[in-house]
Amino acid sequence: MQLAVLGGFLVAGMAPLLHHWFGARTPLVMALLPASLALWLLAQWPTIAAGDSLLLAWAWVPGLDITLTFLIDGLAWLFAMLITVIGALVLVYAGEYLRGHRDLPRFLVVITAFMMSMLGLVLADNLVTLFVFWELTSITSYLLIGFNHTDLAARKAALQGLFVTVAGGLALLAGLVMLALAGDSWSLSELTQRGEVLREHALYTPLLICLLLGAFTKSAQFPFHFWLPNAMAAPTPVSAYLHSATMVKAGIYLLARLHPALGGTDGWVITLSLVGALTMLTGAFLAIQHTNVKKLLAYSTVMALGTLTMLLGIGSEYALIAFVIFLLAHSLYKGALFMVAGILDHETGTKDVTAMGGLRRVMPLTAGVAGIAALSLAGLPPLLGFMGKELMFESVLAAQAWRPLILLLAFTAAFLTLAVAAIVALRPFFGPLRETPRVAHEAPRAMLVGPALLAVLSLLFGLAPGGLEALVGATVAGLGAPAAEVSLSLWHGINLPLLLSLVSLLLGLATFRYWDRLRARLARLQPVTARGPEAGYEALMASIVTVAGWQTRMLQNGQLRNYLVMTLLVLVGLVGHALLFRHGLALDFALSLYFHEAVVAGLMVAGAVAACVMHSRLAAVAALGVMGFSIALTFVLFSAPDLAITQLLVETLTVILLVLVLFRLPRFATLSTPIERLRDLGVASLTGLLITLLMLSVLAGERLPRISDYMVANSQPLGHGHNIVNVILVDFRALDTLGEMFVLALAAIGVYAMLRFHAQEYDARRRTPREESEHD
């Protein structure tokens, strides 16, 4: 499975090549990947249904306790199934939606990479792995929202989504580290067993806050909900996949996964149920103010995410069952509805529901699919959505904390959602046929198969809920209610939830009836809603830019010597503090040196002093060279040939580089005042003193076992090499070397870019055409 996911990224990278071979059929070919993964998952079902979980172990960095281990239990299975099945359908759908689009290969690359990241996220057992995949979903989502990169609004929305989710990701990282410290494990399967320890731990409150911030930003909970509707700038297949069925549920998944470990405390229950209920209401309330069909659906997604969070907050066995049903129902109907929205947009050329009407006559199949999915969204029998809503009401009625408030919020959200469902399903399809920018006709089959399948599934599961019992049971077991009795049925008899449903049906229909008038009234609230959290986000971004500008002017004023002073002072401060106060000085040295050693050391000092006092640049460079070669000589004397050769070569190349820039520099000039020179002398002496003391105290007491002994002893047996320096570089510490290779490459690119763009600016100023435009 791990290989399949990692290989999936490879397939993603091959999309342009596949597009070259298969042309417009590429999305169908690529859909085979998630489809086959779904089949594999299906084959694992007997194990999952028996209540067991699959642990696929794979070490990644064992030294740091990081594994690529995948854990497939009921919860992970459900999510993975949704990701792969809807993923395959979305790919088929996107092939038609983006037919002939210039950037189709790019789209396929990113969406497949996203699919694999999401799959890795829900299957990962290790916290670090989970975080890596989490961030990958943020990045790929950024690329997908900004898919139409020539559109300013799309770019802005993409950046907003990225900032909000990545800021949450940082909080999440802190939270995960604290979680691992408190639970003394990086493995989710072990952490969920240690709920008692975790809930009592001193770090519980800070780690909960950090984790919740991560989950709330990702899953667009109030007050971070604003990025999700803006993300609708993405192409519709992306909205259908990322922003309803999968990515925004990542936060929900994390909360569900951690529920057995962290759930049940006052902080958890109150925060989650209140934030969830508030998000529900915000989503539903904002939804009915919009006429853009995608925005309507996006806000109703915010409402659904709020419901899920609230149910996890309530946390009773009943609420957990409701959670699973609602999750499944929402993924099915919202995926279908988004794809229908894409069809409407594609076929009519408008996204405004008030501009459409009577379309059922020209696109009957689409109308049918939209009708079924909307019934599920509205929570009407006999669809899965109805069951989800009934269970939700029942859980809310049994909630422990803040029951009346939560009930009020949930009830209002429910009838507003019903109105949204009616708007989406009735407005475009019924009434007189309206003129649309494009002449509407039935959607092609490839675009209908996805939504139709999802809608039919909502209907089937609603009619035969018994088929779901095993799945719900296995999933709820992963949520911390292992022995739950799950019996699902459509008809619960006449009870309070049913009455609530009836009242909300009437209120919802009334809202739909007077929608136009209501919208006009609500438009007057615009100045108030405009001051929502999004305005806060804008203000925060603006202030970050201001602060960045200020600190850049203060600290990075373009004078190299100031940077150097700053860097050295920080070094002296930190290392000096550690040396003097944490470890204490231990000076114990006896001077025994040979004459030639003294000569070399004297040369070094002379070179350094000369470089400072010379009044010609060439002489100063030569003096520095003397110093460099003396250092090389020291390496030779103390038998470190590798270092000596490197030092010599570096000195030589430095001379070459200096020769190239030397004559371009301005005349040698004294730029600093005597006081500044004294300050610089002070900083330099302090640094020198510190390094000397550091060296002496390192040599004086062998406080720690020497690591070089290990290297010397193991270089030949483990690294198969006699040159210890090289074995360390390319084997023992190869990861460090790899990092340095990237640094070197970046430095080279930096030099290149600086010289090249500087030259361009220079040219632009002089208004002369560039003589050489070829790349070099």
Place this chain on the structure above:
Amino acid sequence: MIRSGTLILNAAARLLLPLQLLFSLFLLLRGHDEPGGGFIAGLVAAGAFALYLFAHGRRALRAMLKVSPRDLVAMGLLLGVLSTLPAWWLGEPFFTAQWWTIPVIDFKASTPLIFDIGVYLVVLGSVLTAITALVKTDQQDEQR
């Protein structure tokens, strides 16, 4: 200021270049057991090409190298990353060194060697990128 065309430098660069490159390869391959290795070998090769550059100019170097120095950097990074993968394939932790002996010539090939070649290319490419970029701006200034 680079003025190419003096006879002695030209001839020396032409003769020395193959020797220096051979020497750098020698350093690279023996690096695991004797002083040497990718970093040093890369610096030697960079020095060789720099000499050639000074003698014959940027265009001649470009014509001889065929690839842009920046592509060398990219190839080096790619080799470095690729050398981490065989261990994964065998189910061992990331970056575990793998050793193979090529039968006929009795040559020990290994992922550390591939990695070292990556280092070699990155060092060579980076230094050459910096030098050629400097030389280029140089010539542009002269033409004005």
